[in-house]
Amino acid sequence: MNFEWTQEQDDLYHQAIEFAQKRMNQNLIDEDRNQVFSKEKWQACADLGLLGMIIPEQYGGLGLDALTVARVLEGFGYGSKDTSIFLSIGAHIWAVEMPLLLFGSEELKQKYLPKLISGEWVGAHAISEPAAGSDAMSMSTTAVKDGDDFILNGSKTFVTNAPVADFFITFATINKKYGFAGVTCFAVEGDIPGVSVESHMEKLGSRTSPMADVIFRDARIPATNVIGSPSSGSRVFSRIMFWERALILAPFLGAMQRQIEDCVRYANERVQFGKPISAYQAISGKIVDMQVRLESARLLIYKAAWELEHGDPTMPASIAKLVTSEAAVQTFLDAIQVFGGYGYTTDFEIERHLRDAIGTKIYSGTSEMQKMIIATTLGLKTQG
Structure with a gap:
């Protein structure tokens, strides 16, 4: 694996951040409270090309490789405070478009993929x-x-x-x-x-x-x-689950990165007992743990993305999904502790990220199911 991004990959990453910051963060508290799916934001994602990143150009997609898609999704997750839409987009791409692309007839691809990629249809x-x-x-x-x-x-x-x-x-x-x-x-x-x-x-x-x-x-x-x-x-189903488990949580890498930066900023500015709370190991240790979890999850998702097109993604996809989901939940829990009472309020938006992250341990196969897959791949006898 090459850990150096090309100029094109880096440009796409920053483009995704800029887009998400401008288009995805309006009215989130009200939309969450009222369970509003924003078709306008969905269409904006389609117009940028997010809904067709992995799909070849002949069907209206961008034709990006899996590793580049992971990087773009991380950028989108860094810019977007709407962590809920990550799962809608993931389901649309990996569980709807991918089976058509990998197993559908040419007639089905021509008929349905353009509508899904353009945002005309939600899958x-x-x-x-x-x-x-x-x-x-x-x-x-x-x-x-x-x-x-x-x-x-x-x-x-x-x-x-x-x-x-x-x-x-x-x-x-x-x-x-x-x-x-x-x-x-x-x-x-x-x-x-x-x-x-x-x-x-x-x-x-x-x-x-x-x-x-x-x-x-x-x-x-x-x-x-x-x-x-x-x-x-x-x-x-088995084949598309490799793609979904490997990449559906890639946006949460960006969300965790942004949360860590917010925690560092707050910990350095918040003064208690005459010094910033970052000076207390109880706080700095939590933030360090967040960073360690993020680095681990990031490498595992990138490895799984690489394996999708170069090797056997069975175990890497399940490990990436397991570790990233657990890391996201714990990161937002720790962030609430860093922010204290403010972190528990709706206005600071951490509690919403935590609620959204909890679902990642269930979507696309529970954490327990991922452990069973990993155990079976290791050769452990999982049936009596």
Whole structure:
């Protein structure tokens, strides 16, 4: 791995910071309180090219490599105080656009990727089910072949972006007795009969990144909208999860960097008992720990991004996701302690970052699931 950024990578990083500082930080407290998804900000991200960074130019994207994308997302996270939108953008890119890019037919790529990249459509990834939880492949949603179509029936839950989505990547089984070998991936337009979004969820954090259940009632999907091939859904899901786990938390690197700088500034300026609180080891030690966690998470995400295109990303992606999510939660907890009573208030915005960060330990596979993946990759016997 080369740790020296090119001029182009550095320019894109600073461009992302400048854009986010100008366009992403208005009305955040009110938007969080009222659970407002800003289509205006979403469109601004699309206009900059953020929604199509990894997608080749022939479909309207920028055609950037994974490591460059990680760097740009870090810059975006440094500039944007809206940590909630990180998860909406991540779900849109990694769990919606990537399966189309990696496994979709040329017809599906041409039909759907430009709309997703341009911001015209918001994408959502519907796989989790109420009874399945982390056992994603043990699903009850069915797809029954009927002529040139499949008929989908079932329900999905915890679907990020669902209330504002125009398009869904979803999974259903063509034969439940086959287990994971029966799972099939579908591209589903949100306005077709039989697809409905219900039970909009109110959450602890990530409140401007909406979530809801998606219900399929005799939804007729053309067989040409199968992504990959019938029964290849498990492979599709596994592959795109490498990308999501490796890169969905890259913006939190920038958010943690900005938080550390704010803590350093405050600790040097805040005087207690005749000296700045930075002089007390109880405070300086917390900030040092923040920096150590950030440096570790940053290197792990960059390694995972590199492995996506040069090696086996299975373990690096899970390690990066595990460490970065845990680091983000602890960093914002420590920041509240540094700021004291002020850190606990809404106006200082740290509490919102903490609430948003807690969700990162659950999204894209819980921390416990990442440990299971790492254990299995190490060769540990994880089943009795």
